[in-house]
Amino acid sequence: MNYFEIPGEPDAALWQKSDGNSGVVREGLNGWNDYLHWLAAGNTLASLVPADTRSLDELRVDALGLINIAADQALEPITRLYPRAEIDTWPEQCKEAQAWLSDTMASAPLIDAICGPQRMAEKRELCETILSKAITYREAVGAVIGWRRAITSWVEAQSEPALLISFTPRCPEVPDAS
Template sequence: MKYALIVSGRVHSTPEYEALPVFAPNIILIELPEASPVAPGWLYADGQFMPPAPAEPPMAERLRENNAAYEAATGQLTADYPQLEKDTWPTQDQEASAWLQDPLGAQTPWVDRAAQVRGLDREEYLRRTLVKARQFVIMSAWLTGRRQGYEDAIKGGGAPALDYQLPQEVLLELQAIQQTVMTAPTAQLREELA
C-alpha cells in the first residue's frame, strides 16, 4: 500500500508498506488510493490534501519578466518603422523644434527634402513630426516609469501583476496633442505646447 507520510501538515514522502508501521505521534500516515497524485510537498489539513502553491519566481526572474514585458510594450511604439528611418528621428525632431521656435526663419533641410519627395507641404510634415515626437515622449515616459515602479516593487519583495497597457488618460493626452499640433495657428503653436 502507498501512504502519505505527513509531518507538520506537509507530505514528507509517499512510501509503500506491506503492513502499517508505527511512527512517533507527530507523524501522520494516510493511505493513498491507487494513482493518487499526492506527492512530497503537498499540504494536508482537515482531512484534505492540497497541492503546494506554485513557488514565487526568484527576484532575478521577476525582474527579467518585467524587462521583457517593457521591451515588448516599447517595441510596439516603433515596430512599424525601419531602422534607417528611426535613425533620422533626432534630425527630424531637431528641425521640427527649430521650426516651432522660429516658424519663418528655421532651417529645416532634411524635412524640406523629405516633405517634397513625399508630396507634403513642409508645414504639414513638420506638424506631423511634432505630433509623433511629443506622443513618443509621453508614451515612453509612462512605460519607463511603469517599468521602474514594478522594479522597485519587485526589489521590495513584491510580485506585481505586469500591465503595460496605456491607460485611458494617457490615450486622451495623446489625442489632445495631435489635435493641438494639427489645428493650432502656427503663430500660437509654441505657446499652446508650452
C-alpha cells in the same frame, strides 16, 4: 509506490511503482482510496516540477528582464509602424521641425530629405505632424517608464524568492500614436 502531484489537477495524482510502471489515479476512480490511505500514512506528494534553485539576485535579474520585455511590448503598437532606423531619427526630426517652424530659413536636412524635392510644399505639415506625434509618443513612453520604474522598485525590494519565481509583469496598454 510513489505519488506525484499533477500541477493544476488537485483531484488527480500520478502513481509510479518501483518497477517503472505508472499511471494516473483520479478521485472517485479505481485506486483513489489506496492513494488516500497512502496520504493518511503521512506520505507527501512529490513534485514533477523541478525546484527553482536560482538565487534571489538571479531571480531579480530575470524579473527585470521580463519587465523590459513587457515595456517594449507595450510600446509595440507605436513602434511596429516604423523601421528602427526611422525611430532612431525621431529626436533629430523633432529638433529640425522645431527649428524650421520657428525660422523657415533654419537648416533641416533630414526633413528636407524626407520631403524630397517634389513635396517641399508639404514641409510645414510634416513638421507639425512630427511634433504632434512626438508629444503622443513621449506621453506613451513616459507612462511605460513610470510603470517600469515602479515595478522595478517592487522587484528590488523583494526578499522572498517565491514572489519572484511566480512574477509575471503586465504593463498597462498605451494609446496608438499613429
